Amino acid sequence: MSSRSFRFWSLGGSGEVGVNSLLYQFGxxxxxxxxxxxxxxxxxxGIECLHADYQSFFQKHKPKSWLxxxxxxxxxxxxxxxxEGAIAxxxxxxxxxxxxxxxxxxxxxxxxxxxxxxxxxFVGKVRNVDLNEWFDVDGIEVRFIxxxxxxxxxxxxxxxxxxxxxxxxxxxxxDFKIDSEEYEDGVRGLEIYDVFDGKRPDFLAVDSTNSxxxxxxxxxxxxxxxxxxxxxxxxxxxxxxxxSSNVYRVSSLIKLSKDLGRSxxxxxxSLLNVHRIAxxxxxxxxxxxxxxxxxxxxxxxxxxxxxxxxxxxxxGSQGERRxxxxxxxxxxxxxxKIDEGDAVILSSKTIPGNEKAVSWLVNSLLREGAKVYWGSxxxxxxxxxxxxxxxxxxxxxxxxxxxxKPKNIIPVHGELRQLRSCAELSQQVMQxxxxxxxxxxxxxxxxxxFVESADGWxxxxxSLLEYEGRMLRFDNFVAHSLDPFLRDRKHSAKAGIVSMTLxxxxxxxxKFCGLIPERAADSEAMAESLxxxxxxxxxxxxxxxxxxxVFQKMDRxxxxxxxxxxxxxxxxxxxxxxxxxxxxxxxx
Numbered sequence: 001m002s003s004r005s006f007r008f009w010s011l012g013g014s015g016e017v018g019v020n021s022l023l024y025q026f027g028x029x030x031x032x033x034x035x036x037x038x039x040x041x042x043x044x045x046g047i048e049c050l051h052a053d054y055q056s057f058f059q060k061h062k063p064k065s066w067l068x069x070x071x072x073x074x075x076x077x078x079x080x081x082x083x084e085g086a087i088a089x090x091x092x093x094x095x096x097x098x099x100x101x102x103x104x105x106x107x108x109x110x111x112x113x114x115x116x117x118x119x120x121x122f123v124g125k126v127r128n129v130d131l132n133e134w135f136d137v138d139g140i141e142v143r144f145i146x147x148x149x150x151x152x153x154x155x156x157x158x159x160x161x162x163x164x165x166x167x168x169x170x171x172x173x174x175d176f177k178i179d180s181e182e183y184e185d186g187v188r189g190l191e192i193y194d195v196f197d198g199k200r201p202d203f204l205a206v207d208s209t210n211s212x213x214x215x216x217x218x219x220x221x222x223x224x225x226x227x228x229x230x231x232x233x234x235x236x237x238x239x240x241x242x243x244s245s246n247v248y249r250v251s252s253l254i255k256l257s258k259d260l261g262r263s264x265x266x267x268x269x270s271l272l273n274v275h276r277i278a279x280x281x282x283x284x285x286x287x288x289x290x291x292x293x294x295x296x297x298x299x300x301x302x303x304x305x306x307x308x309x310x311x312x313x314x315x316g317s318q319g320e321r322r323x324x325x326x327x328x329x330x331x332x333x334x335x336x337k338i339d340e341g342d343a344v345i346l347s348s349k350t351i352p353g354n355e356k357a358v359s360w361l362v363n364s365l366l367r368e369g370a371k372v373y374w375g376s377x378x379x380x381x382x383x384x385x386x387x388x389x390x391x392x393x394x395x396x397x398x399x400x401x402x403x404x405k406p407k408n409i410i411p412v413h414g415e416l417r418q419l420r421s422c423a424e425l426s427q428q429v430m431q432x433x434x435x436x437x438x439x440x441x442x443x444x445x446x447x448x449x450f451v452e453s454a455d456g457w458x459x460x461x462x463s464l465l466e467y468e469g470r471m472l473r474f475d476n477f478v479a480h481s482l483d484p485f486l487r488d489r490k491h492s493a494k495a496g497i498v499s500m501t502l503x504x505x506x507x508x509x510x511k512f513c514g515l516i517p518e519r520a521a522d523s524e525a526m527a528e529s530l531x532x533x534x535x536x537x538x539x540x541x542x543x544x545x546x547x548x549x550v551f552q553k554m555d556r557x558x559x560x561x562x563x564x565x566x567x568x569x570x571x572x573x574x575x576x577x578x579x580x581x582x583x584x585x586x587x588x
Contacts, residue, residue, distance in 0.1 A: 004165060004452040008205070008410060008442060009465060011052040012036065015416050015443030017352060018074040019470075021052050022205065022412060024170065026161045029138050030063040032094075033157060033172055037077030037473070039318075041353050045489040050470045051078035053480065054085025062091050065137050068098035069144075069174035070154035071105050071245050079106050081471060081478070083125070084116035093122040097137065099144060099153035101247070103128045104277045115478050131155065132192075139163070143195060148179040148188050150220075150390030151245040152278075152287050158195045168457070169196045170203040171404065175413065177389070178396040181221040183248070185287045190403050202457050204406035208414040208422035209391040216395045218388030224252045227347065230373060230382040231260060236341035237307040238262070239370075241317040241325050242348050242387075244270040247278050249347065250313060251289035257311045258294040265302040267324045267336070268315030299335040312336065317348035319357030329364035338368035346374035347386050394425055401429045407456050409439045416443060488580055495577035500538060500567060502545070503586040508538045515575050530574060537570050545585070556585050 006026055012019030018038025024031050035054070040047040066082065069075055079096065086093045098106060103126050110119045110126070129135070131146045131153065141160040146153055159170040171193060180189055210217065231238055242249055250271070257264035266272050278284055284291045302310050316323025325344070327333040338344075344365050350358045358374070365372050378386050391413075392400070401409070411422035423439045430437055438459065442448050445465050450457045469481035479485060496514030512534075516526045541563065550559045564581040572578040 004163065005460070006168065006203075006450045006452075006457060007447060008203075008440075008450075009447035010412070010442065010444050011054075011057060011467070012038075012444060012470075013074075013413055014446075015414075015419065017209070017413075017415060019051060019078075020075050020413060021078070022172070024159065024172070026140055026159070026168070027163060029140055029161075030061055031065060031067060031137065031140060031142075031159070032063055033067045033174075034069055034075040035066065035078040035082040036072070036074040038074060039320075039351075039353075040472075041357065045486065045493060046474050047472045048475060049073075049077065049473045050481070051081050051473065053467070053469060053471050054078070054082045055088045056085075056467070058086045058089035058091050063094050064092070066094040066096045067137070067142070067157055068096060068102050068106065069157060069172070070099065070149060071102040071151050072154075072175070075175075076102055076106055076109070080110045080113045080116040080119040081473075083110065083119040083122050087118045087122075093125050096126045097129045097142075097144075098126065099131060099146070099155055100128050100281060101151070101153045101245075101274075101277060101283070104281070105245075105273070108273060115473065115476065134160070145192055145195060146188065147174075147176045147192060148220075148390075149175045149177060150243065150388075152247045152283060154390070156193060160196075166452070168203075168452070169199070169201040170205070171195075171201050171406070172205045172412075173207045173400070175207050175209070175390055177217045177392045178399060179217075179219050179221075181219045183221075183287075184285065184289065190399055193400065193404065200405045200407055202406070203408045203410065204401070204404055205410045205412045206397060206400065206422060207391055208397075208411040208418045210389055210393045211397060211411070211414065211418050211422035211425055213393045214395070215393050217391065217393050218385050220248055220388055222384065223249070223347070223386055223388050224256070226379075226382040226384040226386050227253070227345070228256055228259070229384075230345060230378070230386065231256060231311075231343075233381075234343040234371075235308055236339065236343060237310045237312065237336075238343045238345065239312045239314055239325070239328070239336075240345045240347055241314050242346075243317070244268060244274050244315055247274060247283055248288040250275065251278075251284050251291055253311070253313050254291040254294045254296065255289045258291075260311070262309050262311040263295040263297050263302050263305050264311045264313060265297050265299050266313050267299055271313065271315050303335055307339070307342070316361070317346045317358070318351055318354045319359075319361040321357075325361055325365070329361055329368065331368065338365060338370045340369035342370045344370045344372045345378065345386065346372070349387055349389065350375070397422065397425060398429050401426055402433060405433075405435050405437070407437055408450075409437050410442060410448070411439075416441075419443070492580040496575075496579040497582070498534070498567065498571055498579050499582045499584075500534065501584045501586060502538050502542065502563075504546075506539055506542045508535045510534045510538075512579070515571070515577075515579060530571075533574060534567070534571070537567070541566070550585060560585055 011021035020034045020036040022033045037049040037051045039049045134143045143158040144155040157172045161168045314324040316325030411419040449461045451460045498512040501509040560583045564583040568581040
């Protein structure tokens with residue numbers, strides 16, 4: 001590349017929600033931003049989440065540094081995977097720059113996640129950044145701008161690149177909202193983004209998540225009185241579930257517990273980790289509400305208090321199968337059991353894709369006897385919203401555009417419809433105010449190449465990139481999305497499994513599952529009939545295998561595969577579906 005060319009592309013987060021991992025290349029200097037995941041839904045064959053294939057990335061690119069904007073899983077959840085990818089590709093693990101809260105959570109994840117067994121050796125690569133100050137990263141001036149979002153220390157990142165010529169400037173908004181309310185750490189309005197000495201930035205990469213929604217986002221300060229209204233009405237135990245990284249709301253709930261005369265307990269590993277980090281780094285009282293005087297008890301102690309004196313802040317608002325709320329809904333939690341009159345408040349939104357899981361959760365909690373407040377019903381009962389998005393709506397995005405008047409706009413973070421909505425909004429703002437900018441839509445698999453000209457930066461080309469799938473994270477291991485084993489999982493989930501063993505004297509053993517409904521009235525007879533037909537079929541093949549001298553061959557894998565294919569077709573004629581089949585030929 002020319003020393004005065006600039007590239008933008010994405011490993012994730014452009015054209016989808018989650019998996020955020022954007023790449024900015026200034027000449028030869030590549031600065032990736034974020035390494036996130038997206039959680040899979042409950043029916044995705046045991047997949048917990050997905051992230052980019054970082055090993056393939058590092059085989060082609062060798063960035064020295066990696067920037068992290070904030071502590072949400074869709075921005076930090078794959079950092080350990082990124083480090084492991086660099087190790088597997090044989091390149092140096094990048095230095096990771098992050099705000100304090102995100103850095104602490106990254107260190108914890110890297111040290112604990114056994115699915116990436118080598119990453120912990122490089123935990124020292126994670127560096128805390130000083131917020132709102134310029135510093136050098138690989139020859140590029142970088143500034144982390146602390147803004148407002150639904151977690152603490154969520155930062156936009158400003159870039160300045162001089163390289164001995166005219167300075168190029170870029171603002172990556174990350175996830176943001178504009179909130180005029182004053183918090184414990186002050187007001188963070190539009191003025192915080194005016195970091196280029198009043199000049200129009202060359203590029204703005206802007207959060208598009210809520211670009212389809214009119215007006216402004218609800219302030220966090222508006223939510224707390226509504227939560228108090230709802231909680232004051234409850235006579236039994238109260239469970240409030242929220243995203244564990246929302247430290248400000250956690251502090252507000254802890255403070256409310258004191259005001260309402262309740263003790264409070266925290267339930268959920270991620271929530272306890274974030275709370276510990278907040279205490280150790282004095283976030284309470286400086287960045288968010290002062291919780292001094294509140295009675296915070298361990299779970300096994302708070303259950304001894306009268307129920308009308310208990311408040312449990314917990315995880316699980318998305319219906320995650322191992323979360324606190326899910327175990328409450330199933331009656332399997334070790335410390336808590338839902339009793340008639342208990343209240344469950346979901347102070348959260350439903351992430352797209354989790355609708356079925358959340359619906360199951362709400363209905364199951366209702367069956368256990370709880371009063372459940374969520375969505376529009378919670379708003380009705382509380383007199384206003386009990387959750388607010390961390391993403392700017394149209395009016396806030398328009399205000400940011402109007403102030404900065406960027407010369408080039410790249411919508412990021414969202415599905416294509418959201419990116420396109422942001423692009424259309426940008427055009428409307430320009431037309432109404434009489435300034436000109438170029439708007440560039442860019443999904444994953446596309447790369448934008450810009451070159452400097454006398455008038456600024458011009459799009460030279462748009463190219464398609466070859467990304468070979470994603471990495472899939474399961475409970476105890478990681479696999480590539482193109483691995484054939486996933487196809488077998490899907491196949492077996494749809495049509496069942498048959499295992500057959502045939503030895504050299506014609507004896508047959510058969511096992512199968514997922515082919516016959518166990519609760520069917522004649523299931524036992526159906527199973528016996530199927531087993532007899534498979535044994536009869538196998539014995540008919542036995543003479544042919546003997547004739548071909550299969551049992552005396554050193555390598556029988558092809559014969560086993562051919563036999564399995566034939567068996568699968570045979571079973572399909574009986575049950576109507578072609579199962580996964582496994583055949584073993586055993587010689588004496």
